[in-house]
Amino acid sequence: MLATRVNVGYHHGAMNRFFIIVLGSFALVFAAACGGGGQTKPDANPGTSKVLRGADRYPTEGLIVVKADLNGDTIPDVYSIYKEETKGDDQPARRLVRKEIDVNFDGMVDIWRHFNEAEKLIKEELDYNFDGRVDALNFFDKGKLVRKEVDVEFDQAADVFKYYKDGELIRVERDTNNDGRVDFWEYYERGILDRIGRDNNGDGRVDTWQER
Ligand SMILES: [Ca+2]
Ligand SMILES: [Ca+2]
Ligand SMILES: [Ca+2]
Ligand SMILES: [Ca+2]
Structure with a gap:
């Protein structure tokens, strides 16, 4: 089934830069994950027709879904999901609630971005x-990154x-032996x-400190 191609007026240069940034950060995490012994699962059925998963991870009933195809293969890669709201006597206005992005153009969404009432x-x-x-x-607060949670071995x-804090890394915590409890801490100053x-003994408290 071919999806409708919708032109939403993206500036191609800006969008390309965005994708390079996104793919770059993906590559970094892949490197980290592989270093930790993680494995990437191969595609179970390469070449067979795939189920297109776009805006169906979250319900879209009553919402407006705008699709964009960035690589020209007629399959949407960016889904912008809006809620139509009316304030007072104003004309109804669209508010962005979610953006879903297929980074590797396989028809499956890989990034879901959620926005608050102020579209932050x-x-x-x-x-x-x-x-x-x-x-x-x-997780973001007032548009700034405050916390990241990563499953490195999938x-x-x-x-x-x-x-x-204020966009700067202040602490890293790791569960290095996979028992569900943090056992490694890195503290950053400036x-x-x-x-x-x-x-060292699995009680969730620091036993040894190493100054850098
Ligand atoms: Ca596409
Ligand atoms: Ca994908
Ligand atoms: Ca894990
Ligand atoms: Ca995954």
């Missing part, structure tokens, strides 16, 4: 290995937690690694 980004869900399951969450349990804490 509040949460991002990312599928790094393109298997349809979310592997990382980014077992559906987050193992790396990154905390940010963006530079200051000290590392390790839990």
Whole structure:
């Protein structure tokens, strides 16, 4: 089935830059994941027709879905989901509630971005290995990144937690032995690694500190 191609007036240069940035950050996480022993699942049925999963992870009933095809293969890659609202006697206005992006053009969405009532980004869900399951969450406050949760070996349990203040990394926590409890801490001062804490006996508390 061919999807309708909709021109939403994207500036191609800007959009290309956006995709380069997104793909670049994907590549970094892949490198980190592979270093940690993670494996990327191969496509189960390469070449067979795929189920197109666009705006169907979240309900779109009563919402307006605008589709855009960025690579010209007639399959949408960006879904912008709007809510139509009327305030007072004003004409109804569209408010962006979600953006869904297919980064690798396989017809399946890999990034879900959620926006608040002021159309500010509040949460991002990312599928790094393109298997349809979310592997990382980014949380934002007033448009700034405050926390990242990443499942580096794709077992559906987050193992790396990154905390940010004013957009700067201040702390990293890791569950290195996969028991669901943080056992490794990195503290940063002005963006530079200051000290590392390790839990050696599994009680969730730091036993040894290493100054940098
Ligand atoms: Ca496309
Ligand atoms: Ca995809
Ligand atoms: Ca995934
Ligand atoms: Ca994990």
